Amino acid sequence: xxxxxxxxxxxxxxxxxxAQFRDQVERRLSGALTEDQFKIHRLMNGLYLQLHxxxxxxxxxxxxxxxxxxxxxxxxxxxxxxxxxxxxxRTNIQFHxxxxxxxxxxxxxxxxxGLHAIQTSGNCIRNTTTDPYAGATAEEIDDPRVWSxxxxxxxxxxxxxxxxxxxxxxxxxxxxxxxxxxxxxxxGLKVRRSRDGELGFEVMVGGGMGRTPYLGQTIRxxxxxxxxxxxxxxxxxxxxxxxxxxxxxxxxxxxxxxxLGAEEFGRQVEAEWKALDQSAxxxxxxxxxxIRGAFGTDHFEPRPAVSATFEARKTADPAFARFARxxxxxxxxxxxxxxxxxxxxxxxxxxxxxxxxxxxxxxxxARYSLDDVRVTHAQNLVLPHVKxxxxxxxxDKLVELNLAAPNLDLISDIIACPxxxxxxxxxxxxxxxxxxxxxxxSDPVRxxxxxxxxxxxxxxxxxxxxxxxxxxxxxxxxxxGEEFYQLTLGGSGAExxxxxxxxxxxxxxxxxxxxxxxxxxxxxxxxxGDERFLDTFRRTGVAPFxxxxxAEAH
Numbered sequence: 050x051x052x053x054x055x056x057x058x059x060x061x062x063x064x065x066x067x068a069q070f071r072d073q074v075e076r077r078l079s080g081a082l083t084e085d086q087f088k089i090h091r092l093m094n095g096l097y098l099q100l101h102x103x104x105x106x107x108x109x110x111x112x113x114x115x116x117x118x119x120x121x122x123x124x125x126x127x128x129x130x131x132x133x134x135x136x137x138x139r140t141n142i143q144f145h146x147x148x149x150x151x152x153x154x155x156x157x158x159x160x161x162x163g164l165h166a167i168q169t170s171g172n173c174i175r176n177t178t179t180d181p182y183a184g185a186t187a188e189e190i191d192d193p194r195v196w197s198x199x200x201x202x203x204x205x206x207x208x209x210x211x212x213x214x215x216x217x218x219x220x221x222x223x224x225x226x227x228x229x230x231x232x233x234x235x236x237g238l239k240v241r242r243s244r245d246g247e248l249g250f251e252v253m254v255g256g257g258m259g260r261t262p263y264l265g266q267t268i269r270x271x272x273x274x275x276x277x278x279x280x281x282x283x284x285x286x287x288x289x290x291x292x293x294x295x296x297x298x299x300x301x302x303x304x305x306x307x308x309l310g311a312e313e314f315g316r317q318v319e320a321e322w323k324a325l326d327q328s329a330x331x332x333x334x335x336x337x338x339x340i341r342g343a344f345g346t347d348h349f350e351p352r353p354a355v356s357a358t359f360e361a362r363k364t365a366d367p368a369f370a371r372f373a374r375x376x377x378x379x380x381x382x383x384x385x386x387x388x389x390x391x392x393x394x395x396x397x398x399x400x401x402x403x404x405x406x407x408x409x410x411x412x413x414x415a416r417y418s419l420d421d422v423r424v425t426h427a428q429n430l431v432l433p434h435v436k437x438x439x440x441x442x443x444x445d446k447l448v449e450l451n452l453a454a455p456n457l458d459l460i461s462d463i464i465a466c467p468x469x470x471x472x473x474x475x476x477x478x479x480x481x482x483x484x485x486x487x488x489x490x491s492d493p494v495r496x497x498x499x500x501x502x503x504x505x506x507x508x509x510x511x512x513x514x515x516x517x518x519x520x521x522x523x524x525x526x527x528x529x530g531e532e533f534y535q536l537t538l539g540g541s542g543a544e545x546x547x548x549x550x551x552x553x554x555x556x557x558x559x560x561x562x563x564x565x566x567x568x569x570x571x572x573x574x575x576x577x578g579d580e581r582f583l584d585t586f587r588r589t590g591v592a593p594f595x596x597x598x599x600a601e602a603h
Contacts, residue, residue, distance in 0.1 A: 052115055052421060053198050053343040055163045062206075063160040066167060070094045071153035078150060095166025096152055100473050103147040105155060106169040111179045111197035111221075112140030112424040116411040119422055121162045123407035129155050133403045136392060138230075138464060138515055139218070140178050140424040141169055145471050167205065172213045174204040174285075179221045180228045181423035184344055185433040187381035188224035190240045191248060195341050196277065197221050199332055202340075203278050210285050214292030215300035217285070218257075230426055230542035232256045232265040233518055235302045236284060241271065248274040254284060254314065255306030258512035262548045263303040268315030276322075279330040283322035287314070348419060349434070352384020356437035362444075369444055371493055372455040380434065388418070388432040388443060389425075391462055394454045395491035399465040399483050400428030406450050417443055426542075427464055427503075429457070460502045460569070461487035464515060468508030468525060469532070475508035477525025477532035477558075482506055485562045490569075499569055502582045505540075518542035520583045521568060522549045523561065532558050538568070538594055539586045553595050567597040 070090065077087040084098075091098075095106040107122065114122075122142055126134050129151045130144040137143055147155070159165060168175055177200045179193040180186070200219060204210065210217075220229040223240035231237030237253035250272045256265030272280050291309075293299040306314045332340075363370040378387040390410065393399050402410075414422045414432055417439045423431035435443055447453040456462045463486060466472065468479030483506050490496050505519030516522035522537035533555035540549030556564055569582075571594050576585040586594065 052113060053194070053340065059163065060160070063156075063163070063165050063167075066094070066165070067153060067156040067160055070156060074149060074153050089171075091152075092170040093167075094152070094156065095169035096147070096149075097170065098473070099145065099471050100469075101471070102145065103149055103152065104471070105144045105147045105152065105166060106137070107142050107144070107159065107164055107166050108169045108176050109140050109142060109164075109424050110201050111177055111183070111194050112181055112426075113194065114414075114422045114424065115420050116415040116422070118162045118164055119407050119411035119414070121159055121164060123404040123411070125155055125158065126404040126407070128158075133401050134407070135398070135467060136400045136402060136424050136428050136430070138426055138428060138513065139169075139176055140181075140426065141176055142424070143467075145467065170216075171211075172215050172217075173211050174200075174207065174213075174217045174219065177201060177204075177219045177221065178229055178426060180224060181425040181431045182228065182378060182387055182433060183223070183423075185380055185385075185387050186224060187379065188226060190223050190242060191274075192341070192344050193221040193223040193240060194344050195337075196238070196240070196250075196274075198340050198343075199277065199337070200281070203281070203332075209282075210289065213285070213289060214294045215297070215302075217288075217302070219281075225544060227542075227544040227546075228426065230515065230518065230546075232546040233258060233515065233542050234265060236281065237265045238277075240274075243271050247271075250274065250277060252280065252284075254318075255303045255311065257301050257303040258515055258517050259301070260298065260510045260512075261304070262512070262517040263307060264546050264548060266306065266311035268311055268318060275331055276327060278332060279325050279327040280318075280322055282330055283318050283325060286321050287317050291317075349382045349385065350436075352382070352436060352438075354383035356384065356440075359437040359440050362441045368448075368453075368455070369441065371497070372444055372447075372453055373440070375455040375459065375497070376457045377440070382434075384437050386435050386437055386440060388435045388440070389457045390430040390432065390447060390452050391454045391457050392429050392452070393456060393462045393487065394451050395456075395461050395487040396484055397451075398480050399463050399487075402430070406452060409446065409450050410452075413443055413446060427458075427462065429462070455493055456496055458501045458503060459496045460490045460499050460504060460565075461496060463487060463504045463506060464519070465506040466508050466513035468506075472508060472513075474511055475525065476510075476527040477508050477534065479506045479508040479514060479523075479525060482523060482525075482534065482558065482561055486565050489562050489566065499573070500579075500581055502569070502572075503541075504565070515542060516540075517548050518546065519549060520581075520586070521565065526555055528555065534558065534561050536561075536564060536568075536598070538591060539583065541583060545583075550591055552591065553599055556598075564598045568594055571597045 253265035418432035465483040469475040507514035537549030
């Protein structure tokens with residue numbers, strides 16, 4: 050599979066930015082810049098000051114890596130960190146133990162393979178995310194990576210939108226099944242075709258988590274694809290003009306859309322859009338064709354639709370059969386499969402990946418997946434193009450790496466932010482709670498019996514773990530210096546998006562695991578047929594779940 054290759058302009062841009070930041074770091078280390086003066090410069094380069102050290106957030110545009118880039122991330126984790134990295138819900142990777150003096154060398158090293166930390170922080174347009182199955186699934190209407198790359202080129206260093214009222218996040222989905230949490234974003238774009246077959250987008254605006262969660266609302270049912278950039282510019286201009294800059298808690302576009310109402314906000318966007326010189330902003334056909342050509346699909350070998358090797362291994366090996374049931378997805382080409390690598394082995398830190406694991410996955414991608422690796426919104430990895438005949442070899446290597454947990458979208462596939470173990474903003478730990486729950490449900494037979502159940506954990510109200518849209522959401526709160534956890538039920542970040550409903554009073558840390566057990570038992574008792582946890586909750590409401598948890602807790 051071809052991937053987009055960054056050109057000489059991108060390379061020079063990264064070289065210049067790295068040199069500029071090296072000078073800024075030297076001035077900070079010499080004392081010529083105070084921490085307050087330096088803060089804006091480091092944030093523009095993805096460098097955060099956390100509890101124990103600096104954290105560097107590296108951009109992975111639309112979650113796509115090649116083997117050389119993943120090898121580079123492994124190298125950075127070995128040379129400059131503690132031998133691992135943490136993949137995030139923004140499909141980026143974070144290194145949590147960075148020394149300030151090393152940061153310029155890291156940026157120089159990453160630039161060699163087209164990696165950087167630009168716009169991974171600050172009040173700008175952050176990394177655009179998309180479907181990790183892009184270009185591999187038959188479900189998609191168009192390849193959403195094409196449009197994500199268009200947005201990347203337009204938004205990088207955009208002079209008008211570099212200092213917005215607050216950070217800004219865009220997601221693009223092109224399938225009926227939303228694997229991007231599109232309605233949880235400032236702008237969600239759903240690729241669709243009009244009745245006459247014209248390619249375009251449903252435009253959803255005003256989503257976001259945090260202390261006031263909102264789901265994005267549709268302001269345009271169908272925007273012609275050719276008009277994407279001018280329409281995005283119109284949205285950003287209205288936000289830039291009217292967004293709150295006097296209160297950080299009310300600065301996100303979701304607050305503006307809620308205050309104006311989606312209809313009035315959409316009206317103002319339409320007026321702004323009509324006033325723009327759209328032809329000067331939208332992508333020329335020749336440039337769009339060039340970008341689209343980079344994501345070509347002409348490298349697949351013709352393969353039989355059924356693999357005797359694959360089928361025989363499933364019959365002979367129950368562990369492989371379970372992995373195939375849960376972690377494989379259909380590919381658009383006969384004889385291929387999409388392989389999900391869950392970075393959620395029970396007992397491990399959700400989203401963490403060691404340097405050795407990164408190197409091995411990069412080698413697997415080069416040998417078996419057309420040199421293509423994806424990072425998912427759920428903090429997992431994907432090998433999108435694996436031949437059916439090669440699946441046993443890939444599985445055996447994943448077993449060796451302790452990365453063969455057959456739990457995609459099951460109860461131990463938990464999204465969790467770094468929490469109080471790392472983050473200066475957190476009120477409570479998220480990682481130990483996730484580990485404890487995953488270990489309680491580590492039996493793969495039981496996990497399959499429970500079925501799809503998405504648990505999401507945040508260590509503070511900023512909601513980096515997207516707890517608001519978890520089937521079960523867990524929010525860490527501080528009560529007089531002790532860690533407590535509030536539970537919500539019934540949320541979803543998928544195509545049936547919904548904000549979860551509070552279950553009741555916060556629970557002590559040592560009560561959370563049992564509470565999850567109680568919720569699962571109620572679900573197994575109440576479900577009808579093949580209902581998911583989410584379906585059962587929506588049918589029964591909160592009452593039976595609340596009664597079980599608080600009867601147990603008290």
